[in-house]
Amino acid sequence: MKENYYSTEQLLMFYRKMVLIREFEERVKFLFLEGTMPGTIHQYQGQEACAVGVCSALKKGDIITTTHRPHGHCIAMGMDIKSMMAELFGKVTGCCRGKGGSMHMGDIEKGVVPGIAIVGGGIPIATGIGFGFKMKNMPNVAVCFMGDGATNEGTFHESLNMASVWNLPVIYVVENNLYGASTHVSLVMKVEKISERASAYRIPGITIDGNDVIKVYETAMEAVEKARSGGGPTLIELLTYRITGHSRRDPAAYQPPEEKKKALENEPIKKFTSFLLSRGVSKEIIESIREEVKIEIEEAVKYAMESEYPLPEDTLNDLFA
Amino acid sequence: MKENYYSTEQLLMFYRKMVLIREFEERVKFLFLEGTMPGTIHQYQGQEACAVGVCSALKKGDIITTTHRPHGHCIAMGMDIKSMMAELFGKVTGCCRGKGGSMHMGDIEKGVVPGIAIVGGGIPIATGIGFGFKMKNMPNVAVCFMGDGATNEGTFHESLNMASVWNLPVIYVVENNLYGASTHVSLVMKVEKISERASAYRIPGITIDGNDVIKVYETAMEAVEKARSGGGPTLIELLTYRITGHSRRDPAAYQPPEEKKKALENEPIKKFTSFLLSRGVSKEIIESIREEVKIEIEEAVKYAMESEYPLPEDTLNDLFA
């Protein structure tokens, strides 16, 4: 960790984003459980360092694809949480005008392709964005977020192979949270590190602690710079943990208590808070950020709740350009 | 090569099968080009050592899947060439009663699943056969033949991963003939050896000369025995060459003359003939086998030509059991 190179400002920016994701998700969970919010949700608690570390390494014009679990990535890319919250409520002010919902959240203006909720479905798409950048000679990169489970889909294989053959500016980020839905990763693959799979395409594969936001940022930065300068794709595996259910009201009873406990000790915000304190950042500042964030979220909730629903007939719009 | 362990009889059996495939294919090509035979064809000339070497390592009850290029595998598994020829002519005496044609040739009684002409489509199916053998505690193995091109399909990845996780008795045989249709393998993957891909699933991967029938046989034998005794899957890459067009009347103008020439020098039957001669087998014996084979093929052609066509209304049969 080149932690000494970071200004307090930058560190607090990481912190703020991670907390924004966490608090957003906790608020959404509450709204969902109390029945105020429709639909289904897949949440990001515990993985905040992944989204924030990676997305902080990107520039305007870079584009990410996300999954059924998109909220964290959207926030990390700087999407407006008002429009996100409104989307979750199915309001016309939502980032997809209420057509998408939780799983399809995105905003291409902010570099986020609407969430692809078919596991593995986004991998070729991100590859194609990188392909486009290269064909158009644009100085941008594409980042493809996926889970451990997604690496067993055929699209993973096809995509990484093409990115390799065509030397595309794409970073494949695998957030290995140990589970695909209820299934532990050890039940569905034999490699020790998912990054080993990169060698089948002769691209570099790296595995790091995905709960260490600075480590994630630096690793992403390196891969991004490499890709941006024509060095081709990288596969980055981030070791992390989902400290909430897979979806909706899932109690995640398949996660052993010991494992959960350890994960909670190691969760990224707690970890980063200790680090900030050790760097001399005051508790007050940290607290104040949390408070600010909560206010911002309440505003988003208010905005969402007060927003209009689409008209029923809006169903018929937006199919064709 | 443990060539000294082989009886002349066994060696001549290899030879006979390879020549049977070669002559069958040459005859089919002629019939097709002169317009006597309908449909389209993908032929096996040049790859005979692969089918013969691998299939000779199998026992009754073992099952293979084949591809759009199935004739060689069918013959190597001992299918009746009369029923094969009849199938090519669309006759009711064909192995699929005229419903399948060249690309879907097979005979489950002989351990050949009807050819799967969707590239990569057979890989999960072979995996499932191995899965079934294991679930039913049967002492059999499944062999999945595929081309180099097929290893870029997502099904390759999904299948090898499952075979690894469940430790299935499946041998994945990649016949690397340097081309997928007109596309050279170097244009579509960066690995040097396709067998490198096995490591992404933690299964053994081997690359050998696929034009050396004895080497192929021995390698297959080892993998088969391992699988049969619970040792799990193996990926075998056989280096070979297609010395005919990809399909139909393809002149294969994309194959550089130098490459073709070298391949012809190295083709498996020529190679094995020299070996037989060096082992003291007489030219006469070799010639006589070739003659026998030709007679057998002419009988098959006669049988096929004299066989009845299905009734038009037979179209409506065989959909449901």
Add this chain to the structure above:
Amino acid sequence: MARLTIAEALREAIREEMRRDENVYCIGEDIGIPGGWGGAFTVTLGLEKEFPDRIINTPISEAGFFGVALGSSLIGLRPIIDVQYGDFLFCAMDQIANQIAKLRYMSGGKVKIPIVIRAPVGVTGRGAQHSQMMEPFFHCLPGIKIVVPATAYDAKGLLKTAVRDDNPVLIFEHKLLYGAKGVRSESGSIDASSEIPEEEYTIPFGKAVVRKQGKDITIIATLLMMYRAYEAAQILEEQGISVEVIDPRSLVPFDWETVKKSIAKTGRVVIVEESPRRGGIGAEIAATIAEEMLDFLIAPVRRIAAPDTPAPFSPVMEKFYVPSTERIVQTVKEIINISS
């Protein structure tokens, strides 16, 4: 007799068939993980305890495990494939449409493909990729039977028949009809539970059920739409319009006899479907009626369907998207008006 939900009835059917025939097994994602949910809608919940080796949890590899099921069926196993949402059938589409549905035919009838595919459908608050009615995509595919059970009784009997059938059978189950419980319960659900007899039973394919007798008009509807049609029929009854409601229960094979008998009586027909109108199941039904029953019709055939768009997320739009009881009531009245 016990009252079971569809999820429970399916589970019982699977359990009974697995006990009866050791070649039957289940394969899919998250179907038998201790502490998990028994698949996305609890159908296989707990079965791994009785059949530890025959409830197979797979990697997220749909094309792969559909192919595995197919391969295993070639040597006599009888897989029941579980896909978490019907929408994911597209990920395995080559295996289903090019392999499973065709292999027997291509072989000249020499292989058998005894495979059951279970897939949840229904427009239920999840947006475009988790809502599709998948029937139209398979209805036009020769080589596969299609079953659509709307009650727990039918679900059990039809699934048992499917498992015993030597051919591929696709069962579409509706998310709002499962009656899945606890953390997997579904908002907006409808009670589709039935009294399930103690004794074993199966239900043949191709036999429709007349859910309600009537004489003025025939409504054909499956799954959730059957309930809406039934509700509409009751409302209409009070207004003096006598509606016959037919639930085909299987789409392939299809019980034309029951449908024709009904139309011969009523002379009017409405097909209600949850999928987009263009190319839906209703098209085939309407077309066949137009071909074979023109002389009986006293009013044009009508289809009530979703619009030709994907499913939107927002509840407001979703409500507009899925045909409602009111829409059915209104359409029936229109038809009666123009034709009496």
Add this chain to the structure above:
Amino acid sequence: MARLTIAEALREAIREEMRRDENVYCIGEDIGIPGGWGGAFTVTLGLEKEFPDRIINTPISEAGFFGVALGSSLIGLRPIIDVQYGDFLFCAMDQIANQIAKLRYMSGGKVKIPIVIRAPVGVTGRGAQHSQMMEPFFHCLPGIKIVVPATAYDAKGLLKTAVRDDNPVLIFEHKLLYGAKGVRSESGSIDASSEIPEEEYTIPFGKAVVRKQGKDITIIATLLMMYRAYEAAQILEEQGISVEVIDPRSLVPFDWETVKKSIAKTGRVVIVEESPRRGGIGAEIAATIAEEMLDFLIAPVRRIAAPDTPAPFSPVMEKFYVPSTERIVQTVKEIINISS
């Protein structure tokens, strides 16, 4: 004016569009390999010489390269995807049906998906996995337009329109109509070539062509079936039956106006299709006519289609499978007989 085959006309359209707009590119297997064939049916033959960086030869990874095309379209590229046989669309079905067709809608209209997919169809001596008519599988899918050019003139004009459309467009091309030459020529081919004007032209979607005027009966048919219908019409003409032949040219959007005008005149309609009858395009056409034109019909709507099986290989069975000119003639006569 030059007389071009469909393969040549498509090639010209692609060349012109690639010259006009540098965002247009082609992607597929074996489409631009020196010494190769320009795709399975020569459509892109030689284009790699003029556009070395924009004719992209892919690995055999259909799901993958369809997704690549989609991704690239999100940043303004306009891919033309080549799939060697329509049957392989199933390998990319998730990318097509769940992603390409839905992404714009899901985004609330915020992204554009200008993608063209070109896919050969037709029952042509290759057996079940290389013969399917794929239209029914996509006709029921909202979010994608479908074009079916039967002549070189239409192929060129419709492809150019497709490339300029900001939405996904699927073009089904018939193997027996390409007029591919040399080693890629196809036995049983029909001449579908046209005089192609020097000047540029495009053809709007949703505009049918009346291939032959008539007053007794309307036949609707596309691709190869259009030629058979036309031939049947000529035979019938000689026997005193006046047949109107309509070629819709695009299925989505569909030119109901032309069809309705014709039926209003003839009162009789036959739909001919090469795909299996159940759930085919004909079902939707027949159903819509039954709903909206019942009063005009003086005979039941009839569909002539392939049976509900995969395509068999043997020429004898294949001939039985695909609707023939004779079958059309005979069916029309039956209809005329029962209704005059």
